[in-house]
Amino acid sequence: MRRLTTAHPAAARFDTSEGVNEPGVAERRAQRDPIKTQSTAVPNGTARICNAEWGPLGMMSGHGGFVHTFSARLSGLSRRDVLTGGAASLFGVLCGGSLAQASPGPRVVSIGGGITEIVYALGAQSLLVGVDTTSTFPAAAARLPSVGYARQLSAEGILALTPSLVLATAEAGPPAVLQQLRGSGIALQTLDADHRFEGLIARIQAVGKATGHADAAQALAAKTTRDWSQVQRDIAAASQRPRVLFLMGFDIARMMVAGQGTAAQAMLDYAGARNAAQGYGGYKPLTPEALIAARPDVLLTTRQALDAGGGAAGLLRQPGMAQTPAGQARRVVALDTMLLLGFGPRLPLAVQTLHRDLVASLSA
Numbered sequence: 001m002r003r004l005t006t007a008h009p010a011a012a013r014f015d016t017s018e019g020v021n022e023p024g025v026a027e028r029r030a031q032r033d034p035i036k037t038q039s040t041a042v043p044n045g046t047a048r049i050c051n052a053e054w055g056p057l058g059m060m061s062g063h064g065g066f067v068h069t070f071s072a073r074l075s076g077l078s079r080r081d082v083l084t085g086g087a088a089s090l091f092g093v094l095c096g097g098s099l100a101q102a103s104p105g106p107r108v109v110s111i112g113g114g115i116t117e118i119v120y121a122l123g124a125q126s127l128l129v130g131v132d133t134t135s136t137f138p139a140a141a142a143r144l145p146s147v148g149y150a151r152q153l154s155a156e157g158i159l160a161l162t163p164s165l166v167l168a169t170a171e172a173g174p175p176a177v178l179q180q181l182r183g184s185g186i187a188l189q190t191l192d193a194d195h196r197f198e199g200l201i202a203r204i205q206a207v208g209k210a211t212g213h214a215d216a217a218q219a220l221a222a223k224t225t226r227d228w229s230q231v232q233r234d235i236a237a238a239s240q241r242p243r244v245l246f247l248m249g250f251d252i253a254r255m256m257v258a259g260q261g262t263a264a265q266a267m268l269d270y271a272g273a274r275n276a277a278q279g280y281g282g283y284k285p286l287t288p289e290a291l292i293a294a295r296p297d298v299l300l301t302t303r304q305a306l307d308a309g310g311g312a313a314g315l316l317r318q319p320g321m322a323q324t325p326a327g328q329a330r331r332v333v334a335l336d337t338m339l340l341l342g343f344g345p346r347l348p349l350a351v352q353t354l355h356r357d358l359v360a361s362l363s364a
């Protein structure tokens with residue numbers, strides 16, 4: 001029986017530019033000129049806060065506009081009160097976190113979906129004037145002006161948003177662009193992309209400090225640590241350790257396989273699974289021979305890959321699939337790209353979901 005699990009629906013499609021198979025929220029956003037869309041940025045001092053809801057484990061599960069409607073109805077405050085911060089303390093209580101600042105703060109461009117998620121989780125999103133195309137969660141982030149894909153930035157796109165602070169994952173590039181930004185006098189803070197839980201906590205604290213939300217960062221770090229301990233206990237108690245092959249791509253005939261040192265490898269480790277691809281680092285094109293030799297119990301991919309590429313059935317039709325345990329049992333698990341690989345504050349939720357879906361696929 002086919003087992004297909006999808007979580008966290010999002011509207012992303014894949015982008016095949018440069019022949020690399022990737023989720024293509026990028027495509028939609030690439031059509032938007034950052035300069036033209038600048039006016040859509042949330043200005044500093046507004047109270048557009050907490051526009052995400054809290055799901056399992058208290059993690060955000062994405063939902064724009066909730067607080068605007070809810071809080072204004074609840075309190076009878078005018079929209080103007082809300083936007084000028086008159087309702088700030090009420091929102092702070094509702095959101096359980098720090099407030100969007102009524103006082104001016106840095107104009108922040110956030111590069112890296114995981115970092116953007118931290119900014120939102122801290123309630124600092126009113127500072128954002130732009131994000132990159134991996135910033136797909138919460139949904140409101142994807143509506144901010146885009147500076148393009150984190151690994152293919154252009155200095156002009158960023159400078160046009162006149163930021164005073166650029167927060168970027170260490171995976172951002174190319175290096176020449178980062179150098180240009182430094183040369184322009186903008187504060188550029190690069191944050192480790194180490195794919196470790198400890199690294200996430202360090203990033204939460206660094207973003208808190210850089211945005212003036214250190215207290216909220218302490219609270220978020222403490223909560224994330226509690227959630228993490230619980231998830232790790234659950235996984236340690238599990239008896240099955242499936243061999244999993246992670247496939248990333250848009251064109252199902254040209255998928256890439258995650259080897260060691262990738263975010264995907266780290267997620268498999270945390271979720272109590274084994275990476276069926278061994279002996280190389282980074283991503284490598286999938287071949288039928290390598291697939292058969294890997295003998296995966298389960299195929300893991302992104303929901304966006306399946307949406308764009310013919311679904312699980314299309315994937316399972318590829319050469320070599322029928323000669324693997326995963327192909328024979330039709331075991332395919334798919335999660336949202338940035339939930340799975342983003343290493344943001346949803347990490348405990350992501351690991352828990354991955355573990356649960358992998359185990360469920362074995363018994364389906």
Ligand code: HEM
Nearest residue numbers: 015020022023024025026133134149262263264282283341
């Ligand atoms: C212009 C389109 C894109 C291109 C050319 C591209 C290219 C790449 C390449 C070459 C890698 C592998 C880097 C390595 O070997 O370490 C990569 C990794 C990654 N990309 Fe993209 N990408 C694109 C768009 C996106 C988008 C829109 C997202 C998210 C919504 C995304 C999310 C990721 C993630 C999370 C990884 C890390 C995977 C891991 O380490 O396991 N990419 N991308």
